[in-house]
Amino acid sequence: MYDFDKVIERKGTNAYKLDLREKYFGTEDLIPLWVADMDFAAPPEVQKAIQARSNHEVxxxxxxxxxxxxxxxxxxxxxxxxxxxxxxxxxxxxxxxxxxxxxxxxxxxxxxxxxxxxxxxxxxxxxxxxxxxxxxxxxxxxxxxxxxxxxxxxxxxxxxxxxxxxxxxxxxxxxxxxxxxxxxxxxxxxxxxxxxxxxxxxxxxxxxxxxxxxxxxxxxxxxxxxxxxxxxxxxxxxxxxxxxxxxxxxxxxxxxxxxxxxxxxxxxxxxxxxxxxxxxxxxVGKGWLKELTAYLESNVLFIEEFLKNKLPELSFFRPEATYLIWIDFSEWSLNQKHLKEFLAYKAKVGLNDGLSFGAEGRGFMRLNVASPRAVLKQALEQIYESRQLL
Ligand SMILES: Cc1ncc(COP(=O)(O)O)c(C=O)c1O
Missing domain, CATH: 3.40.640.10 (Type I PLP-dependent aspartate aminotransferase-like (Major domain))
Incomplete structure (x- = not known):
């Protein structure tokens, strides 16, 4: 069993997803669910192989x-x-x-x-x-x-x-x-x-x-x-x-x-x-990938359920692949600039701007589900709570 629930501090690693928050969103104070990498540890087998090679000094x-x-x-x-x-x-x-x-x-x-x-x-x-x-x-x-x-x-x-x-x-x-x-x-x-x-x-x-x-x-x-x-x-x-x-x-x-x-x-x-x-x-990563896939699926289902119960005006098609979901926020009737600012400054959640994927992305934002469930839950709660400020 691999532990995908573990919250790993990535600060201090020059992670794009964290360290470019200021540049992309204008604030560091948000949960980053944007750049397409995962907040999970790499498979332990891969870590060991990298460490073994780094132990050689040339x-x-x-x-x-x-x-x-x-x-x-x-x-x-x-x-x-x-x-x-x-x-x-x-x-x-x-x-x-x-x-x-x-x-x-x-x-x-x-x-x-x-x-x-x-x-x-x-x-x-x-x-x-x-x-x-x-x-x-x-x-x-x-x-x-x-x-x-x-x-x-x-x-x-x-x-x-x-x-x-x-x-x-x-x-x-x-x-x-x-x-x-x-x-x-x-x-x-x-x-x-x-x-x-x-x-x-x-x-x-x-x-x-x-x-x-x-x-x-x-x-x-x-x-x-x-x-x-x-x-x-x-x-x-x-x-x-x-x-x-x-x-x-x-x-x-x-x-x-x-x-x-x-x-x-x-x-x-x-x-x-x-x-x-x-x-x-x-x-040697096959077993890890099986568990990862199950975890990602359960994260998607968790978000689906959360939106259905608490934010029913937001919707997405269940992804057939990737750990990315393409959420339609158009029912909020905010222009894209306000939508981005609202999510970053009021909800304090960092998502990818739908418009950066093309004009078809107006009203959409992309959310990366490859984070521990507790982090996703916190981000969704923040969106839910901020909604009253709309
Ligand atoms: C469709 C697609 N192609 C390529 C990449 C990045 O590939 P690389 O980092 O190997 O250049 C991404 C990363 O998100 C992607 O989504």
């Missing part, structure tokens, strides 16, 4: 050996029933940097890149900061979940200048796990119009409530040849402070193009601990 240039790719191959098979070859894998310094390298490698300035909005904010900058055009394919809220607008996708993919589609799978922030049928539709449109799929699957190990993540590249051989997958144990095992991400593609041309760009930017070296953290997490 921290020189370090390579990743066979055990790195082997751990990835085994994990993809165990967790996603996805058979990959170790020669399809390349280390990356981060999923976001890897998306940038791919955009640089497989499109030209002025080309279009499709994303499903609202979406993880760096997707916009990955595209726009590199001189490409953001093509927004807004997700459709069908009243019980978000879906992709295929008609629009077809029109957007058909544009001469559209070269890439960045798929967020599972989707941050709306929490969808795309079904096989949905992935097949995406593939058939992208294939038909020669649009490369970059599948960001960083949240793939965190499918909840019986949902099953399907790697985009696993749906067919043809899809595998038209895709680069981006994965990492960083979200899964709360080790985002290490560089543990990697890309997978069965298509030699894409792997070569990816490597060329990463090497050209001299970012292939990596981090001393990336191999240690990834291999220990994947090789």
């Amino acid at each position: 921290y020189g240039y370090t390579i990743r050996k066979e055990e790195f790719t082997e751990a990835i191959v085994n994990w993809c098979k165990y967790k996603h029933e996805w058979e990959i070859n170790k020669d399809w894998i390349e280390y990356s310094p981060g999923v976001v940097p890897a998306l940038v390298f791919s955009v640089l490698a497989f499109s030209n300035e002025g080309d279009g890149v499709i994303i499903n909005t609202p979406v993880y904010p760096p997707f916009y900058s990955v595209i726009a900061d590199n001189g490409r055009k953001v093509i927004k394919n807004s997700l459709i809220n069908n009243g019980s979940r978000y879906e992709i607008d295929y008609e629009l996708l077809e029109q957007q993919a058909a544009l001469e200048t559209t070269k890439i589609y960045i798929l967020c799978s599972p989707h941050n922030p709306v929490g969808r796990v795309w079904t096989e049928e949905e992935l097949l539709k995406i593939h058939s449109i992208c294939k038909k119009h020669n649009v490369l799929v970059l599948a960001d699957e960083i949240h793939s190990d965190l499918a909840l409530f019986g949902h099953k993540h399907i790697p985009f590249a696993s749906i067919s051989e043809e899809a595998a040849m038209n895709c680069i997958s981006f994965m990492a144990p960083s979200k899964t095992f709360n080790i985002a402070g290490f560089s543990t991400s990697y890309v997978v593609t069965a298509n030699d041309k894409f792997l070569k193009g990816y490597r060329t760009t990463q090497n050209r930017l001299q970012l292939h070296m990596g981090h001393l601990y990336s191999g240690v953290a990834l291999t220990s997490a994947y090789n």
